[in-house]
Amino acid sequence: xxxxxxxxxxxxxxxxxxxxxxxxxxxxxxxxxxxxxxxxxxxxxxxxxxxxxxxxxxxxxxxxxxxxxxxxxxxxxxxxxxxxxxxxxxxxxxxxxxxxxxxxxxxxxxxxxxxxxxxxxxxxxxxxxxxxxxxxxxxxxxxxxxxxxxxxxxxxxxxxxxxxxxxxxxxxxxxxxxxxxxxxxxxxxxxxxxxxxxxxxxxxxxxxxxxxxxxxxxxxxxxxxxxxxxxxxxxxxxxxxxxxxxxxxxxxxxxxxxxxxxxxxxxxxxxxxxxxxxxxxxxxxxxxxxxxxxxxxxxxxxxxxx
Amino acid sequence: xxxxxxxxxxxxxxxxxxxxxxxxxxxxxxxxxxxxxxxxxxxxxxxxxxxxxxxxxxxxxxxxxxxxxxxxxxxxxxxxxxxxxxxxxxxxxxxxxxxxxxxxxxxxxxxxxxxxxxxxxxxxxxxxxxxxxxxxxxxxxxxxxxxxxxxxxxxxxxxxxxxxxxxxxxxxxxxxxxxxxxxxxxxxxxxxxxxxxxxxxxxxxxxxxxxxxxxxxxxxxxxxxxxxxxxxxxxxxxxxxxxxxxxxxxxxxxxxxxxxxxxxxxxxxxxxxxxxxxxxxxxxxxxxxxxxxxxxxxxxxxxxxx
Numbered sequence: 126x127x128x129x130x131x132x133x134x135x136x137x138x139x140x141x142x143x144x145x146x147x148x149x150x151x152x153x154x155x156x157x158x159x160x161x162x163x164x165x166x167x168x169x170x171x172x173x174x175x176x177x178x179x180x181x182x183x184x185x186x187x188x189x190x191x192x193x194x195x196x197x198x199x200x201x202x203x204x205x206x207x208x209x210x211x212x213x214x215x216x217x218x219x220x221x222x223x224x225x226x227x228x229x230x231x232x233x234x235x236x237x238x239x240x241x242x243x244x245x246x247x248x249x250x251x252x253x254x255x256x257x258x259x260x261x262x263x264x265x266x267x268x269x270x271x272x273x274x275x276x277x278x279x280x281x282x283x284x285x286x287x288x289x290x291x292x293x294x295x296x297x298x299x300x301x302x303x304x305x306x307x308x309x310x311x312x313x314x315x316x317x318x319x320x321x322x323x324x325x326x327x328x329x330x331x332x333x334x335x336x337x338x339x340x341x342x343x344x345x346x347x348x349x350x351x352x353x354x355x356x357x358x359x360x361x362x363x364x365x366x367x368x369x370x371x372x373x374x375x376x377x378x379x380x381x382x383x384x385x386x387x388x389x390x391x392x393x394x395x396x397x398x399x400x401x402x403x404x405x406x407x408x409x410x411x412x413x414x415x416x417x418x419x420x421x422x423x424x425x426x427x428x429x430x431x
Numbered sequence: 432x433x434x435x436x437x438x439x440x441x442x443x444x445x446x447x448x449x450x451x452x453x454x455x456x457x458x459x460x461x462x463x464x465x466x467x468x469x470x471x472x473x474x475x476x477x478x479x480x481x482x483x484x485x486x487x488x489x490x491x492x493x494x495x496x497x498x499x500x501x502x503x504x505x506x507x508x509x510x511x512x513x514x515x516x517x518x519x520x521x522x523x524x525x526x527x528x529x530x531x532x533x534x535x536x537x538x539x540x541x542x543x544x545x546x547x548x549x550x551x552x553x554x555x556x557x558x559x560x561x562x563x564x565x566x567x568x569x570x571x572x573x574x575x576x577x578x579x580x581x582x583x584x585x586x587x588x589x590x591x592x593x594x595x596x597x598x599x600x601x602x603x604x605x606x607x608x609x610x611x612x613x614x615x616x617x618x619x620x621x622x623x624x625x626x627x628x629x630x631x632x633x634x635x636x637x638x639x640x641x642x643x644x645x646x647x648x649x650x651x652x653x654x655x656x657x658x659x660x661x662x663x664x665x666x667x668x669x670x671x672x673x674x675x676x677x678x679x680x681x682x683x684x685x686x687x688x689x690x691x692x693x694x695x696x697x698x699x700x701x702x703x704x705x706x707x708x709x710x711x712x713x714x715x716x717x718x719x720x721x722x723x724x725x726x727x728x729x730x731x732x733x734x735x736x737x
Contacts, residue, residue, distance in 0.1 A: 300631045325606045345658040352651040
């Protein structure tokens, strides 16, 4: 027995426990922590969006933008909005329990910077040659098939429909994923109005609305905000809104201030073991492995780079 | 066009919008709201647990206990703990983002009332005659089959494995479900230490830990609490804990104070239409129905009874 946690409260619901597990069966975080440096991928500063909320304590949220080939029209707009410092002085305006936190310009009157793209609804789906994302298919279990499966691509959860070529793929609304608010179709949003998922994966939104990234640090500063009491969780008074001090691409910050992050390579062997362990818990707390997992119950490990 | 919402922010991500949708295609909440009284089921006061948190504003959480045949050993213990006023003066001690909020006796020294049952691990699974829960099987989509499916039973999300008789069934860890903290197996917990799910359904816990109910009102008082900074999200200082003023079965309160709730009958026609609409959004905001839904993305409608 290598159990080193002796406080029984701490043992209760030990799903993400970091202590050694019995019989040398590592838990998912132990697998990630033991992964060699070669299995981690650096996130470029150009792909990190840093949002600072006003308030007494430092409240920083860091978002990794989606890589090509996904959502690049909206991601390009977001880079322009950040470069224009457009979000500075805007606010978090909506917090709906088990759904989303949303931010942007509450007045809806702030002029947008020039040159933003109008993106087509077609771009919710990405066309890729058959087999391009075959490595994304894994042992997540029931619900996956040869032609329709969920998995991971360059660190992000995706769905793949490969029943014809080109295959179709799109990112998935897991907890922490960031998307683009929009009006009624055919509007697709500019990227100025953003939201993050803070509850059960709302997969009915997949391929109906653009996803552009995910929070890699600081989501608790959004998910623990008071829920709005208005329709859809909007705050009913200006005083409830949480001011946003500034939003920058990390690459725009002075080099010494740039946060550095990395994610566990979703095409590497450590991630494969981690995903299998999430789907089939064999560490000491568990008595029956589940035999599969929803893609959203396999959060991709990320960490500050050393 | 019957669209009456004109604020574009309000339209953004209108998944739970309550305004009329185009072409008279009702949204899921519209279907629930239009359901006849015969499709709603009253929740008995004996099955409601009322928890009041300390603080300036009234913070009340109401939990519906699981019906037979599920988890009745632990549910019986919880009735005894409430009758003994055992939780009065205990606290919320743990808030882990995208996982659980947990409460109980932080000292771990408070004596338990006499007569609590020690429940077997076998009781995580319920044996039922083949076909007992066939009505729970529905059109949720991929991942369901004739012999292994998720669905609903008397208002709760369940999994059914009917590959042999007796079939096996167990409740599922969806957002808002309440479970019993425990130590390492074969311990199964008493029911004194409880948690509620506040993130993506942690289905790896299903049939590994007892579920005993779900929150029907006030979950925001738990889900918006500051996240704990200790291991597993435990609060590191006593001052961070949220005191629990009292916990009572609603049936123990004076009649005038008893909260009255009802849920949309999960075996009735309105719920069938509601679940289909959750799995296949056809109202105005959506352009592609998903073709299926995880059982945890079909929250069972509940409301205050008139």
